[in-house]
Amino acid sequence: MSRAVLIDCDPGTDDAVALWLALASPELDLRLVTVAGGNVGLERTLPNARAVLGLGGARAPVVAGAERPLTGAYRSETRVHGTDGLGGVVLPAGPPAAPGLAADAIRDALRGAAPASVTLVGLGPATNLALALATEPPLRAAVAEIVLMTGAVGEGNWTPAAEFNAAMDPEALAVLLGCGCPVTLVTLDLTAQALVTPARVAALRAGPGGRCRAACGDILAALPPSKRLAGRGAPLHDPCAIAWLVAPALFTHRPAAAEVVLDGPDRGRTRIDRWQRSDRPVNIRLLETIDAEGFFALLGERLARLP
Numbered sequence: 001m002s003r004a005v006l007i008d009c010d011p012g013t014d015d016a017v018a019l020w021l022a023l024a025s026p027e028l029d030l031r032l033v034t035v036a037g038g039n040v041g042l043e044r045t046l047p048n049a050r051a052v053l054g055l056g057g058a059r060a061p062v063v064a065g066a067e068r069p070l071t072g073a074y075r076s077e078t079r080v081h082g083t084d085g086l087g088g089v090v091l092p093a094g095p096p097a098a099p100g101l102a103a104d105a106i107r108d109a110l111r112g113a114a115p116a117s118v119t120l121v122g123l124g125p126a127t128n129l130a131l132a133l134a135t136e137p138p139l140r141a142a143v144a145e146i147v148l149m150t151g152a153v154g155e156g157n158w159t160p161a162a163e164f165n166a167a168m169d170p171e172a173l174a175v176l177l178g179c180g181c182p183v184t185l186v187t188l189d190l191t192a193q194a195l196v197t198p199a200r201v202a203a204l205r206a207g208p209g210g211r212c213r214a215a216c217g218d219i220l221a222a223l224p225p226s227k228r229l230a231g232r233g234a235p236l237h238d239p240c241a242i243a244w245l246v247a248p249a250l251f252t253h254r255p256a257a258a259e260v261v262l263d264g265p266d267r268g269r270t271r272i273d274r275w276q277r278s279d280r281p282v283n284i285r286l287l288e289t290i291d292a293e294g295f296f297a298l299l300g301e302r303l304a305r306l307p
């Protein structure tokens with residue numbers, strides 16, 4: 001039986017790959033894709049999401065959401081994703097977005113759903129998901145799990161302290177960490193183990209598949225190796241969150257307590273207590289290790305199923 005999934009994203013090179021991985025995975029029933037401004041502005045992330053899903057032949061509606069965080073200014077991450085958000089890889093325009101706003105569409109999808117039956121995946125700033133859950137709390141009962149690519153146990157990638165998605169809307173992340181739903185965190189420490197390298201791009205390009213595999217190969221080849229990781233490769237962040245839902249055996253994990261810093265120079269830092277050394281209650285499942293070879297094999301195998 002496949003699990004009902006709503007994905008909120010900001011494509012974004014790795015968001016694009018995550019959307020294709022989800023689309024190609026029969027374990028998941030992709031019901032809705034909502035989009036925020038993040039890696040690039042909403043005027044780019046929305047057409048990017050439509051194009052990525054259109055290329056994959058998706059039927060899930062795409063709905064526009066927040067163009068800025070709950071508080072503070074919007075900032076982009078063009079160093080990694082390019083000014084177009086897809087590393088300069090041009091895709092055919094996708095079908096139009098569905099009418100309405102992301103938070104409403106998320107609430108509509110949760111309303112009437114069976115208890116603990118819908119999985120929410122957050123791959124960008126958490127604004128849309130937080131707005132949806134903060135404005136109609138009883139709908140939280142329909143949530144099976146919230147899987148977020150956000151935060152870091154150690155060093156950040158936006159500031160020394162903070163990871164990009166967490167830094168872009170820490171107040172929204174605080175809503176999700178405190179909402180009482182089961183939350184799974186995919187942090188920078190996990191994604192540092194899933195590195196795109198020239199050898200992995202070549203293997204993916206040599207595999208079977210059609211236009212999605214080709215576009216994915218182009219996007220992966222455009223990713224700059226991470227200075228933070230000594231140039232060993234580019235972390236493929238967002239697809240790790242999808243892989244958790246598709247192939248949990250690739251991961252190890254442990255319960256932990258997580259909170260997000262809202263003030264000062266460390267704004268956006270996630271403070272994660274893995275060993276119950278604080279008085280904070282356990283509120284997340286922290287993904288700690290990923291079998292990188294298995295992950296890239298899964299990606300290649302799934303891309304072969306798409307057009």
Ligand code: BDR
Binds near residue numbers: 013165
């Ligand atoms: C996260 O920020 C974005 O740049 C990526 O798409 C990913 O969601 C990694 O910090």
Ligand code: CA
Binds near residue numbers: 010015039123238
């Ligand atoms: Ca993202």
